[in-house]
Amino acid sequence: MDHQWITTALFLAVVALTIFVTVRASRSTSGTSDFYAGGRSFSPIQNGLAIGGDYMSAASFLGISGTIALSGYDGFLYSIGFLVAWLVALLLVAEMLRNSGRFTMADQLAFRMKQRPVRMAAATSTVVVSIFYLLAQMVGAGLLVALLLGVDSQAVKNIVILGVGFLMIFYVTVGGMKGTTWVQIVKAVLLMTGSALIVVLVLAQFNFNLSELLGAAADNSGKGQAFLEPGLKYGATLTSKLDFVSLGIALVLGTAGLPHILIRFYTVPTAKDARKSVLWAIGLIGVFYLFTLVLGFGAAAMLDTATLDTSGNLAAPRLAEEVGGGVDSTGGAILLALISAVAFATILAVVAGLTLTSSASVAHDIYNNVIRKGEATEKEEIRVTRYAAAAIGLVAILLAIPAQSLNIAFLVALAFAVAASANLPTILFNMFWRRFNTRGALWSIYGGLISSVTLVIFSPVMSGKGIDPVTGKNRSLLPTDIDISWFPLENPGLVSIPLGFLLGIIGTLSKREPAAEDRYTELEVRALTGAGAEKAVSH
Amino acid sequence: MVSDKDPSTDRAARHDPIYDAMAESPEFKELRHRYRAFVFPVTVAFLAWFLLYVVMSNWAESFMAQKVVGNINVALVFGLLQFVTTFLIAYAYSRYSATRLDPLADQLLHVYEEETR
Numbered sequence: 001m002d003h004q005w006i007t008t009a010l011f012l013a014v015v016a017l018t019i020f021v022t023v024r025a026s027r028s029t030s031g032t033s034d035f036y037a038g039g040r041s042f043s044p045i046q047n048g049l050a051i052g053g054d055y056m057s058a059a060s061f062l063g064i065s066g067t068i069a070l071s072g073y074d075g076f077l078y079s080i081g082f083l084v085a086w087l088v089a090l091l092l093v094a095e096m097l098r099n100s101g102r103f104t105m106a107d108q109l110a111f112r113m114k115q116r117p118v119r120m121a122a123a124t125s126t127v128v129v130s131i132f133y134l135l136a137q138m139v140g141a142g143l144l145v146a147l148l149l150g151v152d153s154q155a156v157k158n159i160v161i162l163g164v165g166f167l168m169i170f171y172v173t174v175g176g177m178k179g180t181t182w183v184q185i186v187k188a189v190l191l192m193t194g195s196a197l198i199v200v201l202v203l204a205q206f207n208f209n210l211s212e213l214l215g216a217a218a219d220n221s222g223k224g225q226a227f228l229e230p231g232l233k234y235g236a237t238l239t240s241k242l243d244f245v246s247l248g249i250a251l252v253l254g255t256a257g258l259p260h261i262l263i264r265f266y267t268v269p270t271a272k273d274a275r276k277s278v279l280w281a282i283g284l285i286g287v288f289y290l291f292t293l294v295l296g297f298g299a300a301a302m303l304d305t306a307t308l309d310t311s312g313n314l315a316a317p318r319l320a321e322e323v324g325g326g327v328d329s330t331g332g333a334i335l336l337a338l339i340s341a342v343a344f345a346t347i348l349a350v351v352a353g354l355t356l357t358s359s360a361s362v363a364h365d366i367y368n369n370v371i372r373k374g375e376a377t378e379k380e381e382i383r384v385t386r387y388a389a390a391a392i393g394l395v396a397i398l399l400a401i402p403a404q405s406l407n408i409a410f411l412v413a414l415a416f417a418v419a420a421s422a423n424l425p426t427i428l429f430n431m432f433w434r435r436f437n438t439r440g441a442l443w444s445i446y447g448g449l450i451s452s453v454t455l456v457i458f459s460p461v462m463s464g465k466g467i468d469p470v471t472g473k474n475r476s477l478l479p480t481d482i483d484i485s486w487f488p489l490e491n492p493g494l495v496s497i498p499l500g501f502l503l504g505i506i507g508t509l510s511k512r513e514p515a516a517e518d519r520y521t522e523l524e525v526r527a528l529t530g531a532g533a534e535k536a537v538s539h
Numbered sequence: 540m541v542s543d544k545d546p547s548t549d550r551a552a553r554h555d556p557i558y559d560a561m562a563e564s565p566e567f568k569e570l571r572h573r574y575r576a577f578v579f580p581v582t583v584a585f586l587a588w589f590l591l592y593v594v595m596s597n598w599a600e601s602f603m604a605q606k607v608v609g610n611i612n613v614a615l616v617f618g619l620l621q622f623v624t625t626f627l628i629a630y631a632y633s634r635y636s637a638t639r640l641d642p643l644a645d646q647l648l649h650v651y652e653e654e655t656r
Contacts, residue, residue, distance in 0.1 A: 080621045091578040211609025229604040230596035241597040248593040282629045522558040529644045531651035
């Protein structure tokens with residue numbers, strides 16, 4: 001059987017399914033509460049699945065298993081950081097945000113600060129974080145489809161990026177939050193079952209003995225026991241060790257500052273449901289990251305890693321092909337197609353969430369509250385959200401096409417670093433520090449945003465790493481004759497996150513704002529008890 | 540939220556004096572105390588535990604490389620323990636909220652709803 005037909009059929013099935021749930025969801029969407037927050041009527045299980053669907057991105061599925069396949073144990077840091085991070089969201093953010101906000105990250109700041117400047121700042125950082133994240137997903141989609149069609153053609157990748165861009169605009173403009181949520185739920189179920197299947201098939205090859213799998217991975221990697229120990233990727237120098245610390249901090253503090261994750265807490269009726277949905281999400285995400293460990297070491301044990309691409313992004317689909325019977329077998333073709341379709345669904349669900357979040361912030365924060373001073377009707381606001389979704393989709397398409405040489409997991413880690421530097425300090429200070437004020441919020445958001453992005457521009461990622469001695473490829477983004485790098489770390493978190501917190505403190509202490517302190521009483525009562533919190537919409 | 544706006548300060552207006560009364564009530568002070576008494580120390584603990592993992596991975600390579608059983612070494616066990624502690628803390632917080640926080644929050648919410656009816 002020609003495997004390209006199976007693959008194409010499964011991809012189209014995934015697309016058809018997501019379009020179907022989007023159109024169905026659009027029928028029960030009317031006002032802004034429906035459009036932005038799904039009527040706040042999802043159950044904790046549904047929202048837990050959707051959070052998982054929103055969070056487990058192409059970087060998790062393709063990127064982590066690829067990093068473990070190539071660099072062994074060091075790739076495991078991503079899995080651990082991505083999971084432990086959820087405790088910050090569970091303990092400090094989810095419930096309080098549900099009780100004090102309406103639709104966007106900026107809402108809980110606007111509760112007690114000067115609305116227009118803080119909304120502008122929060123919307124800017126929402127859009128920047130979301131676009132970095134979007135790029136990663138779209139680059140992943142291009143790679144995946146090119147692999148499946150067996151062509152390394154730039155035109156095909158560009159067409160796929162274009163297609164994904166139009167689909168995400170469709171999900172958001174037609175289905176709003178309800179459509180997006182259902183796409184994410186479908187994806188979470190597909191991803192969990194698909195990867196569980198491969199995990200079982202991999203473990204079966206090793207008599208369900210983890211030690212045997214690890215031994216085979218160490219042998220086949222050609223690096224021996226070092227492959228199972230920390231340090232292969234990050235242990236070489238002090239700089240690379242600090243990069244490891246920087247990455248770890250960005251991962252663990254970034255999650256609770258990701259705007260597309262934060263707005264999911266608004267889709268349930270109460271703060272208790274927000275807590276329960278995070279508990280479901282932690283269970284789901286934890287199991288999934290244990291799967292990535294097996295997928296990554298499984299790929300290292302069973303595949304000829306020399307044939308993998310340098311970023312390792314395709315290790316998981318190739319592993320599926322191998323456990324199905326290998327290249328040119330029907331079983332292999334079916335599993336390859338299945339896992340690739342699952343990865344594609346993963347990408348679609350994440351881009352939908354990101355597009356919705358950033359366009360909602362543009363419409364609700366910038367258009368309605370900054371430009372129209374809160375006078376826009378719900379209809380106008382939703383109309384602007386649709387335009388914004390189209391505009392953000394087009395920007396993402398235009399940026400993704402030149403960004404294709406970047407590693408997916410790296411782009412996502414960067415989004416985490418920006419979120420942890422610009423968003424998390426303000427969210428925490430706003431909730432827990434009475435004295436915190438508008439100046440502190442602005443300094444922290446803009447300071448964290450500008451410092452993290454600037455440090456990346458002058459990092460080895462952009463320039464100065466030179467030619468890879470093995471592959472002969474340029475390891476930095478800019479041509480090798482341009483070297484503007486002076487910041488030694490690839491991940492800016494180690495510097496920019498403390499700076500974000502510090503600027504928040506200095507900005508606050510340098511000016512008193514009694515009105516903001518006064519309104520903290522109301523914010524705190526509301527956040528802890530739910531008094532006056534937004535209610536679910538009943539249809 | 541058109542009605543909440545105070546155009547002179549470009550800031551959401553204060554809603555209701557009831558929030559001040561609630562903030563002063565012993566129930567609220569107790570709720571706030573119980574919430575913070577759990578989340579602050581636990582957050583410090585799990586962040587320190589995670590950082591310890593990162594630091595050990597970097598600077599205690601020979602310890603992390605020790606075999607525990609078969610090919611399973613200390614590093615892997617340490618990593619998996621991060622999963623275990625995450626699940627345990629999530630479970631503990633959910634139990635703590637249900638027994639120590641929710642009843643107080645519900646009681647306060649009830650007062651609010653009665654007063655603003």
